[in-house]
Amino acid sequence: MIREKSGKKQIKLPKGVIAVTPPSFRRERALIKQGVWPVAGCDEAGRGPLAGPVVAAAVVLDPKRIPKGIDDSKRLTAERREALFEEICATASFSVAFASPARIDRDNILRASLWALKRAVDGLPEAPKRVFVDGRDRLATACDCEAVIGGDGIVMSIAAASILAKVERDRMMCEWDAVFPEYGLASHKGYSTPQHLAALSEYGPTPLHRQSFAPVWSNPLEQQVLEFD
Numbered sequence: 319m320i321r322e323k324s325g326k327k328q329i330k331l332p333k334g335v336i337a338v339t340p341p342s343f344r345r346e347r348a349l350i351k352q353g354v355w356p357v358a359g360c361d362e363a364g365r366g367p368l369a370g371p372v373v374a375a376a377v378v379l380d381p382k383r384i385p386k387g388i389d390d391s392k393r394l395t396a397e398r399r400e401a402l403f404e405e406i407c408a409t410a411s412f413s414v415a416f417a418s419p420a421r422i423d424r425d426n427i428l429r430a431s432l433w434a435l436k437r438a439v440d441g442l443p444e445a446p447k448r449v450f451v452d453g454r455d456r457l458a459t460a461c462d463c464e465a466v467i468g469g470d471g472i473v474m475s476i477a478a479a480s481i482l483a484k485v486e487r488d489r490m491m492c493e494w495d496a497v498f499p500e501y502g503l504a505s506h507k508g509y510s511t512p513q514h515l516a517a518l519s520e521y522g523p524t525p526l527h528r529q530s531f532a533p534v535w536s537n538p539l540e541q542q543v544l545e546f547d
Contacts, residue, residue: 340389341470341477343381349448350381356411358446359475360438360457362431363391363483367508368518368534369501369526370491371416372427374434375482376442376449379475383409388477390470391484403485406478413441414486423530432457438479452476498524 346357360376385405387398394402406412415437417430425433436457439449448462452469469476488507495504501517501524508514508526515533527534 338393338471341472341474343379343384343474345450345473346379346475347381354447356442356444356446357448357450357475358439358442359450359452359469359473359477359479360435361452361470361476361480361483362435363480363487364508365427365431366510368510368514368528368531369419369503369508369524370487370494371418372422372431372434373414373416373483373487373490374431374438375415375479375486376413376435376438376446377406377475377478377482378411378442378444378446379406379478380409380411384474385409385478388474388481390477391480393471394481396488399481399485402478402481406482410478411443412479412482413438413443414482415441416487416490419526419528422528426530427528428455450476452480494526498526 349355349357356378358376358378360374362372362374364370364372385402388402388406391399415434417434421433422430432455435451436459439446439457439459446461449457449459449464450469450473451457451463451465454465454467456463456465466473466476470480471477491507492504495502500521502513506514510533518527518533523529523534
């Protein structure tokens, strides 16, 4: 049997380029059909840096007013994240929380992140009936919580939360840059870059630095503790 060729032309991607499917609202919509609402997505930003807080966000998108272009924050430019941040805040219910460097040092980075995520969910204007969280760990929320590995690239609500968390944290680090200009916080946002490590070696840690992270605790210069939960 001879099969007719489809009239649609297949787009051939350059070698080494992988097509990425954007997150969808499919899981949230399925729950809505079951009468489960509100449905929240939550994510955090800032687990890896040497300095600054972990910022968590929880978002309940309005099914009738979902901003176009929502994606995993890591796939978006800073300009696009800023624009989507404003659109999400204008059309969705949301809450933002953070865990300070002192809490991270006291509880460890995982526990501090989960604490901030739960705090963000608890801060929503209306308590959700279901929560999707990015990662492997479920939250101890009052409602059902589903952990989705790679959720910021799969679930639309989680992707929206990733944008809010990332933008909020970046803005916070830019503000701290004015207080500690020697460290270049506005450019690297507290991550372990050569510039950051060089400044840490020359000036020592600031109150924003995480004492439990190796490049900081191994530094011989004394650090003050800043608690701002």
